[in-house]
Amino acid sequence: MAEYHILFVDDDSNLLMALRRQLRGKFEILTAAGGTSALKMFEEHDTIAVCVADMQMPNMNGLEFLEKIKKISPDTVRIMLTGNADQATAVDAINKGHIFRFFSKPYETADLERALSDGLRQHQLITAEKTLIQETLAGSVKLLTDVMAQLNPTVFGRSMKMKGWCDIIAKELEYPRPWELGIAALLCPIGIVALPPDILARLALGKPLQPLEKDLLRRTPEVGHKLISNIPRLEAVADMVLLQNRNFDGSGFPESGPSGENIPLGARILRIARDLADVGDGPEPTDIDFEVIGGKPHRYDPVLFSKIRTLLAVIDGEQEFPPEGLEMRVRIDNLREGDLLMTDLETMEDHVVLTHGNFISQVQLARIRVFQKAHDFREPVEVKRGVKRKRT
Structure with missing residues (x-):
């Protein structure tokens, strides 16, 4: 848990100092004096697991701030502190800010610590599930796309x-x-x-x-x-x-x-x-x-x-091929995984094995090698090598 940060946002500098003293050695704490400063903290840190915001702040209140955080860092668990614990504030915080906990000032330190620990665990659950889903989906999608590329x-x-x-x-x-x-x-x-x-x-x-x-x-x-x-x-x-x-x-x-x-x-x-x-x-x-x-x-x-x-839409004639990289003409034997095809890869019988604009994957390269045993290719082919491929 120590690798993740908890960010406290409040316009009261004395309260922020007190929180640092109370929680020193128990959590990794960051503080920000107001919503604008806190937003900059999210630009500088990608490990903010929990954000605790005061409701009454100048320029940007806690609800407005937490709504912004939900958009820019949806996995961050949100907690609100307020000295104005009316029902309307609580309802808005839950419905608009999607908060995890709601605390009224003054608060018990032990209660706050439990909420912070629960918040960190909630963040772990969110990110672990997200990673699992991404890896499972990525594997399933890759399998299906490889099959389609073969067909x-x-x-x-x-x-x-x-x-x-x-x-x-x-x-x-x-x-x-x-x-x-x-x-x-x-x-x-x-x-x-x-x-x-x-x-x-x-x-x-x-x-x-x-x-x-x-x-x-x-x-x-x-x-x-x-x-x-x-x-x-x-x-x-x-x-x-x-x-x-x-x-x-x-x-x-x-x-x-x-x-x-x-x-x-x-x-x-x-x-x-x-x-x-x-x-x-x-x-x-x-x-x-x-x-x-x-x-x-x-x-x-x-x-x-x-x-x-x-x-x-681009005006015809003003298109540019987007990726950077070294453009070259190579023979089929010299194709590498990661090469970006600039021309169709086709056999002498006019069978297109892979169209231009595709990166050559490990599976596709193996398929090309199998085709080489039975077919002659039109070569050389034009590729771009060293192109940074965007992750899907």
Whole structure:
């Protein structure tokens, strides 16, 4: 517990000094004189597990401060001290500040110490569960994406591109759980695992499908929904995947379901991102791409479409390839894990093994080595080496 800090926020310097004396040797204490100073402490320290704030402070009261802390450091456990213990203050603190404990001045030191210990334990529970969930989800998602990359590199490349766009959208729109949207973007085509090998081969080569094959492809979100629903904590992601082709006017797949703003926000975002990925070849959507898909306005939430267009659209000809790194041309034998493909990796028979814009993973590199034994590749290929890959 000693590695985590407890931050006390109060405009009374004498009280802060007294708290330091009372709690010395028992907890790692930080103090700040007022909300503005305390916010700076959060910029300097990433180990603040518990924050104790006074209600009555100038410029920014305790409730306003704790609301800000909930946004910038949601895992920090929040406790309030107040000399004005009226019911309205307590109700607001609980409902708006989402506090863990509420203390009135004067307080018993022993009671405060117990609350601080409970707060530290609560923080441990929150962070331990979060770590476990992240590691479990990361492993499950990696397994599914590796399978998808093996089945159809082109489709996988599009989903990776969508993931990058959705990360930008989630940040700018303050999407409540951005990781869910990112995973949904990665896994939205996972239903293709249920398609017969001959259909997968036709998809990989860009060949037209027969009506029955098109219907099977159309229903892949249903398969994806069933697969993802088996992973704990991904229920919302599964719903987004199921409704990714549901149009804003209520048409599309599935045939029955929500329409308009009753469609989950994530699914409405995927509807736009998927169509953009289908019409555009570059790493970023152009204004022309938006014009093309905008010809079917019944598909999209008009307000959301306008916001995403403002966020993502680049004027054709002004695009820049974002990552830094050393650009080079290499033979297939010299490809390394972590290389960023600048051109498609394809065999002499025009089979695309991996599309440009993808980082080569350990699994993909092993797959390339297997392909080398039976196929000749077009080489050399252009890569960027030493690019810092963003964590998903």
